[in-house]
Amino acid sequence: MKEVVFSGVAPSGNIHIGNYLGAIEQWVELQSSNKYQNIFCIVDEHAITVPQNPEKLREKIREVTLLYLALGIDPKKSTIFIQSHVSEHAELAWLLNTVTPLGDLQRMTQFKDKAKKQKSILAGLFNYPVLMAADILLYQTSVVPVGEDQVQHVELTREIAKKFNNLYGEVFRIPNVALKKETKRIMGLDDPTKKMSKSAENPANYIALLDAPDVIRKKIKSAVTDSGTEIKYDLENKPAISNLLTIYGGFAKKPINEIEKIYQGKGYAEFKKDLAEIIVTELAPLQVKYKGLEKNPRKVKKILKDGAKAAKKIASQTLKAAKNAMGL
Numbered sequence: 001m002k003e004v005v006f007s008g009v010a011p012s013g014n015i016h017i018g019n020y021l022g023a024i025e026q027w028v029e030l031q032s033s034n035k036y037q038n039i040f041c042i043v044d045e046h047a048i049t050v051p052q053n054p055e056k057l058r059e060k061i062r063e064v065t066l067l068y069l070a071l072g073i074d075p076k077k078s079t080i081f082i083q084s085h086v087s088e089h090a091e092l093a094w095l096l097n098t099v100t101p102l103g104d105l106q107r108m109t110q111f112k113d114k115a116k117k118q119k120s121i122l123a124g125l126f127n128y129p130v131l132m133a134a135d136i137l138l139y140q141t142s143v144v145p146v147g148e149d150q151v152q153h154v155e156l157t158r159e160i161a162k163k164f165n166n167l168y169g170e171v172f173r174i175p176n177v178a179l180k181k182e183t184k185r186i187m188g189l190d191d192p193t194k195k196m197s198k199s200a201e202n203p204a205n206y207i208a209l210l211d212a213p214d215v216i217r218k219k220i221k222s223a224v225t226d227s228g229t230e231i232k233y234d235l236e237n238k239p240a241i242s243n244l245l246t247i248y249g250g251f252a253k254k255p256i257n258e259i260e261k262i263y264q265g266k267g268y269a270e271f272k273k274d275l276a277e278i279i280v281t282e283l284a285p286l287q288v289k290y291k292g293l294e295k296n297p298r299k300v301k302k303i304l305k306d307g308a309k310a311a312k313k314i315a316s317q318t319l320k321a322a323k324n325a326m327g328l
């Protein structure tokens with residue numbers, strides 16, 4: 001049997017170039033290696049760990065599904081499904097909650113960051129990493145391709161799996177994280193000290209995959225830069241230009257030192273103008289495919305139905321083994 005790749009995006013906010021360069025691009029690469037069984041989930045039950053408007057959430061779930069497909073996740077090679085369509089996720093999360101120390105969840109930096117922004121902190125937000133562990137462990141996953149901000153959650157997943165296996169016998173495979181070295185952390189265009197975030201209040205923080213060309217040009221033009229004039233990768237002294245170089249390299253598929261050479265003696269304005277055009281050009285085919293898929297809701301519904309069926313087949317076996325091991 002092939003080893004399993006599993007990952008997901010939460011359908012909240014606007015999916016941006018950080019999500020693509022950090023995570024989804026890896027999925028497409030892993031898929032085309034033909035080495036793995038690929039499972040990609042739209043993790044809607046994660047989205048509801050902060051308050052959501054039901055109508056908007058429904059729309060976002062649809063948007064993320066279409067983006068997966070438009071970005072090249074191929075239902076013939078990968079299983080694509082919606083988390084809430086496979087009830088085993090919520091059920092295994094409950095079982096895993098009973099082996100997860102409270103202190104481990106209190107350490108999660110993403111929880112601490114997100115909690116700061118909430119008026120009332122929901123128990124679901126606190127337990128979110130346990131649901132993520134369930135997502136991964138249900139499929140006996142080997143490889144979890146994500147951005148750097150999810151590493152701590154995958155590490156916790158490993159700990160939860162080991163603890164469960166120690167207590168109840170070998171039920172879960174221990175997964176490994178996969179990161180894309182260059183683009184694992186894309187920073188905000190408005191503040192290069194914070195990661196690009198789909199829940200950012202200021203849309204100038206990110207470039208959404210569905211942003212129109214003129215919006216992309218405007219956002220890149222107004223992106224924060226550093227003092228000086230040189231186009232040079234220097235995280236400490238030039239965090240903003242370094243981030244733009246990373247994005248440039250990610251889309252143009254060029255090493256950073258080559259890009260630095262191209263812009264030797266040239267200014268920020270010229271660099272930014274070219275960068276905007278590269279992003280516009282690279283996102284254009286995806287946006288065309290997205291529009292095409294929008295016209296074919298029946299096809300998409302069928303993909304999700306088949307995906308949920310295939311996912312459930314695996315998930316139900318693992319859940320059964322976990323319950324059995326626990327004496328339930």
Ligand code: TYM
Pocket residue numbers: 006007008009010011018019020021022023024043046131132135136144145146147148149150183184185186187195196197
């Ligand atoms: P989410 O929806 O916040 O982000 C989706 C993916 O994008 C990556 N990412 C980034 N990569 C580089 N630079 C950035 N600025 C950036 N922002 C986000 C994330 O690391 C992620 O890979 N909890 C997860 C979803 C999830 C999941 C899972 C992932 C739920 N269950 C099981 C893997 C396996 C999340 O909220 O990602």
